[in-house]
Amino acid sequence: MKFAQVAFPIPEDITFTYSIPNHFAPIAQIGCRVLASFGNSVREGVIVNLRDKPEIENLDFKIKAITDCLDEKPVFTDSILKLTSWVSKYYLSSWGEALKCAAPAAIRTKQRQTIHLVATKDEIEELKTRAKLQAQILIVLSNNGDLTINQLAKHVKKPSSSLRSVLALLQKKRLIDIHINFRPSSQKKYGTFATLAKPIPEIKKEITSTLQRAPKQAEILHFLISNYNRLPISSVELLKTTNTSSATLQALKKKNLVELQSIELTRTPWNSKHIEKTTPLSLNPDQTNAVAKIHHAIEANLSQTFLLHGVTGSGKTEVYLQIIATVLSQKKGAIILIPEISLTPQTISRFVGRFGTKIAVLHSRLSDGERHDQWQKVHSGKAPIVIGARSAIFAPIPSLGLIIIDEEHETSYKQDSSPRYHARDVAIQRAKLENCIVVLGTATPSLESFYHAEQGKYHLISMPSRIGNRKMPKVEIIDMREELKSKNRSIFSRSLLSGIMERLAKNEQTILFLNRRGYSSYVFCRNCGHVEKCEVCSVSMTYHFSKQRMICHHCGSEKSAPRSCPSCTSENIRYFGLGTERVEQETLRAFPKAKVQRMDTDSTSQKNAHQTILNQFKNQEIDILVGTQMIAKGLDFPNVTLVGVIIADTALNLPDFRASERSFNLLTQVAGRSGRSNLEGEVIVQTYMPDHYGIQAAKNHDYTGFYNQEIMFREALNYPPFNYAATILVRGADEEEVINTAYNLRNALDLIQADRFPNVEVRGPVAAPLSKIKAKYRWHLLVKCDSSDDLRETIHIMNQSTRATSKTTKIEKIVDIDPISML
Numbered sequence: 043m044k045f046a047q048v049a050f051p052i053p054e055d056i057t058f059t060y061s062i063p064n065h066f067a068p069i070a071q072i073g074c075r076v077l078a079s080f081g082n083s084v085r086e087g088v089i090v091n092l093r094d095k096p097e098i099e100n101l102d103f104k105i106k107a108i109t110d111c112l113d114e115k116p117v118f119t120d121s122i123l124k125l126t127s128w129v130s131k132y133y134l135s136s137w138g139e140a141l142k143c144a145a146p147a148a149i150r151t152k153q154r155q156t157i158h159l160v161a162t163k164d165e166i167e168e169l170k171t172r173a174k175l176q177a178q179i180l181i182v183l184s185n186n187g188d189l190t191i192n193q194l195a196k197h198v199k200k201p202s203s204s205l206r207s208v209l210a211l212l213q214k215k216r217l218i219d220i221h222i223n224f225r226p227s228s229q230k231k232y233g234t235f236a237t238l239a240k241p242i243p244e245i246k247k248e249i250t251s252t253l254q255r256a257p258k259q260a261e262i263l264h265f266l267i268s269n270y271n272r273l274p275i276s277s278v279e280l281l282k283t284t285n286t287s288s289a290t291l292q293a294l295k296k297k298n299l300v301e302l303q304s305i306e307l308t309r310t311p312w313n314s315k316h317i318e319k320t321t322p323l324s325l326n327p328d329q330t331n332a333v334a335k336i337h338h339a340i341e342a343n344l345s346q347t348f349l350l351h352g353v354t355g356s357g358k359t360e361v362y363l364q365i366i367a368t369v370l371s372q373k374k375g376a377i378i379l380i381p382e383i384s385l386t387p388q389t390i391s392r393f394v395g396r397f398g399t400k401i402a403v404l405h406s407r408l409s410d411g412e413r414h415d416q417w418q419k420v421h422s423g424k425a426p427i428v429i430g431a432r433s434a435i436f437a438p439i440p441s442l443g444l445i446i447i448d449e450e451h452e453t454s455y456k457q458d459s460s461p462r463y464h465a466r467d468v469a470i471q472r473a474k475l476e477n478c479i480v481v482l483g484t485a486t487p488s489l490e491s492f493y494h495a496e497q498g499k500y501h502l503i504s505m506p507s508r509i510g511n512r513k514m515p516k517v518e519i520i521d522m523r524e525e526l527k528s529k530n531r532s533i534f535s536r537s538l539l540s541g542i543m544e545r546l547a548k549n550e551q552t553i554l555f556l557n558r559r560g561y562s563s564y565v566f567c568r569n570c571g572h573v574e575k576c577e578v579c580s581v582s583m584t585y586h587f588s589k590q591r592m593i594c595h596h597c598g599s600e601k602s603a604p605r606s607c608p609s610c611t612s613e614n615i616r617y618f619g620l621g622t623e624r625v626e627q628e629t630l631r632a633f634p635k636a637k638v639q640r641m642d643t644d645s646t647s648q649k650n651a652h653q654t655i656l657n658q659f660k661n662q663e664i665d666i667l668v669g670t671q672m673i674a675k676g677l678d679f680p681n682v683t684l685v686g687v688i689i690a691d692t693a694l695n696l697p698d699f700r701a702s703e704r705s706f707n708l709l710t711q712v713a714g715r716s717g718r719s720n721l722e723g724e725v726i727v728q729t730y731m732p733d734h735y736g737i738q739a740a741k742n743h744d745y746t747g748f749y750n751q752e753i754m755f756r757e758a759l760n761y762p763p764f765n766y767a768a769t770i771l772v773r774g775a776d777e778e779e780v781i782n783t784a785y786n787l788r789n790a791l792d793l794i795q796a797d798r799f800p801n802v803e804v805r806g807p808v809a810a811p812l813s814k815i816k817a818k819y820r821w822h823l824l825v826k827c828d829s830s831d832d833l834r835e836t837i838h839i840m841n842q843s844t845r846a847t848s849k850t851t852k853i854e855k856i857v858d859i860d861p862i863s864m865l
C-alpha cells in the first residue's frame with residue numbers, strides 16, 4: 043500500500059498522510075486532487091508527495107484513506123508544485139493555500155450537503171409537543187424527501203443560518219443524517235452538430251427523387267453539401283441559416299440522410315467574428331532594438347528579466363506580439379499578465395487578431411463555464427498563449443518560454459488574501475524554475491523595478507518616443523486655489539471648460555478622470571458637524587445619487603440618505619466632496635447637448651457593460667467619457683484629444699510611503715490616453731498642490747526626475763528598495779484585545795531581535811489609518827530588515843512563539859510580506 047502527503051487550503055503549513063486504496067493506486071499521482079476526511083468533514087486537497095510507508099511508523103491509530111481521486115492525470119505539473127511551494131515559503135502561507143490560487147474555482151469541486159430523514163413517525167409525533175421547529179423540519183423531510191439546507195429553509199420559512207444548530211442537534215439525536223456530495227463547479231458543455239450520412243452523389247439523388255415535396259429538408263441538404271469542407275456544422279447555425287426547424291432536421295436523421303453528433307464545446311469569452319486578423323507591423327528604431335535584444339535572449343535560451351520602459355503610445359504592445367511569435371516558433375508558450383482593470387475586449391482583440399485560437403483568456407469576469415473551458419484548453423496544450431490577470435501566472439502551460447507583465451507597476455498584481463503574493467515576483471521565480479524570459483513593460487516603472495535595473499539585476503530597454511514621432515500631449519497644471527480667488531466655484535476650471543467646448547466644436551472626444559466613484563464623498567451637518575459614517579467601519583459613507591443611498595465603499599453597507607441630522611435633528615445637511623456621478627451630472631449641466639457616459643464599477647456591474655461603453659466610445663457615439671482608473675490604462679482611442687483630471691490630489695496625502703508614486707503613475711497613465719493619433723493631445727490637471735514634485739514630473743513627462751526625487755526619500759527613510767518590509771495587521775471585534783495582542787507581538791519581535799536578528803527594525807504597534815473596517819478594529823506593526831531571509835525567519839519564529847495564544851483568541855493576525863499598502 044502507498045501513502046499520500048496531502049496539502050489542504052488551511053492556514054497551517056502542514057501536510058497530512060493518507061493511505062491510498064488499491065483501486066485508486068493507478069491514478070493517485072503527485073499533483074492530483076483528492077477528497078479526504080478532514081476533522082468532521084470531507085475536503086478537497088492535493089497530493090504533493092507519495093511514500094511507500096508513513097512518515098512516522100508504529101502509530102497507535104489507523105491512518106485514514108483518501109475517499110476519492112478527482113483526476114485521472116495530475117492537474118498540477120511538477121513546475122507548478124515547485125512554484126507554489128516557493129510561494130508558500132516566501133509569503134508565509136500554507137502550501138495548500140498557494141495551490142488553491144493555482145487552480146481556478148471553475149475546476150474545483152463544490153460541496154453539497156443534503157439532509158436525510160432517519161426518524162420514525164413515532165419519534166416525530168413525540169417531538170411535536172416539546173420541540174415544534176425540530177418536528178416541523180422532520181415533517182418537511184418526510185413529505186419532500188432529501189433536501190439541501192437552503193431548500194429546507196424555504197419550506198420552514200427560516201433563514202438557513204438559524205437552522206444549523208437545530209440540524210446539529212437532530213443529527214446528534216440520530217433523527218437525521220447529513221450526506222455530503224461533491225460535484226464539479228462547472229460541467230462540460232456539449233452541442234449538436236450535423237453532417238451528411240451518405241456520400242454527396244447519393245444525397246443529391248435522394249433530393250431529386252424523394253424530397254420534391256419537402257423543400258425545407260432539401261434546403262438543409264443543399265446547405266450541408268455547399269459547406270462540405272466545414273462539416274460537421276452546429277445545428278444552431280444550420281437551422282438559423284436555413285430558417286428551418288429541429289423537426290425538419292430530425293426527419294432527415296430518420297431517413298438516414300443526416301447524422302447528428304454530440305460534440306464538446308469550448309466556451310470562448312470573445313466573439314471572433316468581430317475581431318479582424320492582423321499581421322506584424324513595421325517597427326520603428328526603438329521597437330526594433332527592443333525586439334532584437336529580447337529575441338536574442340530567447341534564441342540563446344537564457345533566463346533573464348527585461349524592464350521595457352516605454353512612454354505611453356510608444357508601441358509596447360507590438361513588441362509583445364512579435365516576441366510572442368518568436369517563442370511560438372520555438373514550440374513554446376507565453377503568459378501575458380494584464381491588470382484586471384485593463385483586460386478590456388479592445389486589449390484582448392489585439393492578441394486574438396494576431397494569434398487566433400492559440401489564445402486562452404483567464405480573469406475573474408468570466409463565467410464558471412468559460413473559466414473551466416479556457417483553463418482546460420491551456421492544460422491540454424491547445425492554447426500555448428495565456429492572457430490574464432494576476433492568477434494567470436499559475437497557468438499550466440506545458441513548455442513556457444516567455445512571461446510578459448504589462449503595466450508592471452500596477453498594485454492589482456498583489457493579492458490581498460493569503461497567500462499575499464505579487465504576480466511580478468512570482469513570475470520572476472517561475473522564469474528561474476522554467477528557464478524562460480520575463481518582460482516587465484510600463485511607462486512608469488515601480489521604484490523597485492527601476493532600481494533593480496540600475497543595479498543590473500534587470501536589463502533596461504528604453505522606448506522614449508511615441509509611434510510615428512507623435513508628440514507627447516501638452517500638460518497644463520491648473521491651480522484651483524486661484525480659480526477660487528477668481529470666484530469660480532465650479533468643479534471645472536475655466537481652462538477645462540474652454541478645452542471641452544473646443545473639442546465638442548471639432549467633433550473630438552474628451553476623457554474626464556476622477557478616481558472616486560459615487561456623487562459626494564461625505565454628508566455633513568452644518569449645524570453640529572456630524573458626518574455620516576458607516577456603523578461597522580471608521581469611514582464616512584459615500585452618497586450615490588442614482589440609488590439615493592449612502593454606501594460604504596469598504597464593507598458595502600447601505601442606508602438611506604438623511605433628510606435631517608441623526609445627531610441634532612437639524613435639516614441643514616450638505617453634501618461635500620466629489621465622485622464620478624457628480625462629475626457626470628455637472629458635465630451634462632454644463633454641456634446639455636453633449637453625449638456623456640460614466641464608466642466606473644457602478645456603471646459596469648452588468649456583464650459586457652464594459653465592452654458596450656468602450657464600443658460606443660470607439661464608434662464616437664460618446665463625446666465625453668467620465669470615469670475612474672478603469673479609463674486610465676490600456677485604452678487607445680485616436681479621436682481623444684483632451685484629458686481632464688478633475689482633482690489630482692486624491693491620493694497624494696494618504697499616510698503611505700508609496701502615495702506620491704501611485705499619484706504620479708496614475709496621472710502619467712491617464713495623460714497618456716490623449717493625442718494617440720495624428721491629432722495633438724492636451725491634458726489639463728486640476729490641483730490644490732501644483733508645486734508637488736510628483737505633479738510637476740507628470741506635467742513634464744519626466745519619469746527620471748520623479749524617480750531621482752522619490753528614491754532619495756526612500757533611502758533616507760530606509761524604505762524599499764533599500765530594505766525588505768512586512769506588515770503585521772491585528773484585527774478583531776474587541777478593541778482592547780486587539781491592542782493587547784499587537785503589543786504582545788511587539789514584545790515577541792523585540793526578544794527575537796535581541797536574541798538573533800539585530801538587523802531587524804520594528805515600528806509600532808499603532809492604529810491603522812483605516813482603524814475600523816467591517817466591525818473589526820485594526821492595529822498594525824511594520825517590520826524592516828536588510829535581509830529578506832532574516833525578515834521572514836523573524837516573523838516565522840514570532841508566529842511559532844505566539845501560536846498557543848492565537849488559538850485561544852478570536853483576534854486575527856495577518857502577515858503581508860512586501861506590502862504595497864500601509865492603510
